[in-house]
Amino acid sequence: MSHPDVPPLDDKPDHAGVGWPPSEPSVEPTPSPASDRRRRRISTASATIALLVGLLAFALVVQVQSNTGDTQLENARQDDLVRILSDLNSRETRLRSEISTLEGTLAQLGAGAQGQEAALAEARRRADELGILAGTLAAEGEGLVIRLFPKDNSVRASVVLEAVEELRGAGAEALQIAGRNGTTVRIVASTYFADGPNGLVVDGTPVPAPYTLTVIGPSSTMKTALMIPGGVADSVARDGGTLLVDEATQVRVDALHPAEDLQYAQPVQ
Amino acid sequence: MIAVLALIAGVVAGLLLEPTVPVGLQPYLPIAVVAALDAVFGGVRAKLDGVFDDKQFVVSFVSNVLVAAFIVYLGDQLGVGGQLSTGVVVVLGVRIFGNVAAIRRHIFRA
Numbered sequence: 397m398s399h400p401d402v403p404p405l406d407d408k409p410d411h412a413g414v415g416w417p418p419s420e421p422s423v424e425p426t427p428s429p430a431s432d433r434r435r436r437r438i439s440t441a442s443a444t445i446a447l448l449v450g451l452l453a454f455a456l457v458v459q460v461q462s463n464t465g466d467t468q469l470e471n472a473r474q475d476d477l478v479r480i481l482s483d484l485n486s487r488e489t490r491l492r493s494e495i496s497t498l499e500g501t502l503a504q505l506g507a508g509a510q511g512q513e514a515a516l517a518e519a520r521r522r523a524d525e526l527g528i529l530a531g532t533l534a535a536e537g538e539g540l541v542i543r544l545f546p547k548d549n550s551v552r553a554s555v556v557l558e559a560v561e562e563l564r565g566a567g568a569e570a571l572q573i574a575g576r577n578g579t580t581v582r583i584v585a586s587t588y589f590a591d592g593p594n595g596l597v598v599d600g601t602p603v604p605a606p607y608t609l610t611v612i613g614p615s616s617t618m619k620t621a622l623m624i625p626g627g628v629a630d631s632v633a634r635d636g637g638t639l640l641v642d643e644a645t646q647v648r649v650d651a652l653h654p655a656e657d658l659q660y661a662q663p664v665q
Numbered sequence: 666m667i668a669v670l671a672l673i674a675g676v677v678a679g680l681l682l683e684p685t686v687p688v689g690l691q692p693y694l695p696i697a698v699v700a701a702l703d704a705v706f707g708g709v710r711a712k713l714d715g716v717f718d719d720k721q722f723v724v725s726f727v728s729n730v731l732v733a734a735f736i737v738y739l740g741d742q743l744g745v746g747g748q749l750s751t752g753v754v755v756v757l758g759v760r761i762f763g764n765v766a767a768i769r770r771h772i773f774r775a
Contacts, residue, residue, distance in 0.1 A: 442718030445708075446671035448726050453672045457679025457693050462686045504729040 528570055531584035531653030534568040539612040539647040540619060547636030549605040553589035553596055555635065559609065559628040560589075566621035568613035570649040575603035580651040587653075599653075615643040692741060693708055693734040700733035701726060703757045706764035713771040733757070 469477065527533035542559070544551065560571060560583055572581040581587070581598040590597040595604055611618060619641050620630045632639040686694055702725040711717040733753055740749030 441723070442667050444723050445719060448701070448723065449668045449705060450671035450675035450678075451673025452698065452705060452726075454679045455675075455694060455701070456698050457676050458684055459688060459698050461679070462691075463695075549743045579668065 418630070473665060510654050529584075530655065531570075531582040531651075534648070534649045534650040534652065535648075536646060537612045537614055538567075538615055538645055539568075539570075539610065539649075540615050541642045541644055541647055542609040542611065542622070543640040543642075544605070544607040545611065545638040545640075546605050546607075546632070550595055551605060551607070551632075551637065553591045555628065556596060556598075557589045557606070558631065559622065560587075562621045562628050563609075563611050563613065563618050564658050566613065566618040568611045568618060570612040572610050572649045572650075572651040573598055573603060574608040574610070576606055577604060582649070582651040582653040584653045589612050610647050612647060612649055615654045619643060691739050693748070693760065696733045696737050696753055697730045699754055700729040703760050703764070706731045706768070710764045710767045710771075713765055713768060714720045717759075 398415070429594055430541055524533060528535045540563075544556075544559075546555075560568075563571060573583060574580040575596075579601060581601050581603060583598070587599050594602055597603070598609070603644070623637070624642055629639045629641075702721065706724065708717060708722045711722070736753050737746060737750050739744040743749075
């Protein structure tokens with residue numbers, strides 16, 4: 397500012413739009429040996445300054461970069477550091493044991509994966525079987541279609557029960573009984589037959605005669621079981637009714653028995 | 666102008682090279698940087714005051730850095746390195762503040 401070439405600062409108009417402080421004068425005094433020497437000195441000096449400033453910037457950046465991170469640890473006391481270290485060590489031990497546990501589990505699961513699928517398929521198959529036995533799934537297969545025409549459209553419940561028992565004994569796997577008006581009842585282990593005022597009552601549902609029993613099982617064995625002397629066929633005939641037995645390669649038992657929630661029995665663990 | 670370019674060049678070099686600070690230098694580098702900052706701000710202030718002198722700047726820069734590093738070294742040897750570096754930083758910080766205030770007065774006239 398005290399440079400001779402720079403006009404006084406209060407001479408504002410000439411400096412409008414020029415940044416303040418005024419930049420180094422671009423016009424040097426006419427070169428003379430003295431100023432030449434001076435300039436050379438300045439250039440070496442400014443080179444030194446530039447070097448120092450550059451070094452400073454470099455060191456600053458390096459320090460900042462090396463400092464981002466564990467600044468807290470650097471300032472911690474030795475006791476704290478020892479404590480932190482032992483903490484980390486115990487944590488490492490813990491995590492390592494956890495890793496080995498998890499690896500063991502992983503190996504177990506990997507080995508069990510295929511077994512799991514086989515078990516799942518087996519469980520599905522069993523669930524289907526049990527569903528058929530419990531009457532909660534429709535079933536189809538080889539079997540018999542038995543039509544029972546009792547005399548006067550009335551039959552004793554014991555006759556139907558006897559027929560069902562014989563069929564079960566012969567290997568029947570799924571049974572249903574249908575009445576005249578299309579009432580169909582699945583016969584399961586808990587099904588009961590009773591004599592009602594208007595005829596047969598199956599599981600609380602009145603079923604009017606004539607009846608159609610659809611049975612899935614070994615057809616010839618079941619037919620033989622029904623036809624033995626003194627058996628179901630004879631009983632029906634003695635009462636004056638008619639029993640027609642048809643073997644079929646494909647019958648369908650599609651009445652369902654509602655699933656019951658067990659109230660008392662629990663699976664044994 | 667050259668100094669500003671050198672500043673930028675230094676920052677770029679530091680960012681690009683990403684050198685790690687040698688372990689022996691680790692306690693001294695931060696203090697040296699602060700001392701050098703003090704020298705630079707002093708230089709800027711002198712420039713604005715019109716009393717800037719190259720030689721003085723170079724000498725003050727180097728001596729600032731060396732003295733700061735020496736004080737920290739001495740403190741480390743005496744077992745009070747942490748406290749002494751804190752003291753150095755405080756002193757240099759006060760000086761930097763003073764210089765910056767002078768620079769501010771020059772630039773904003775306030």
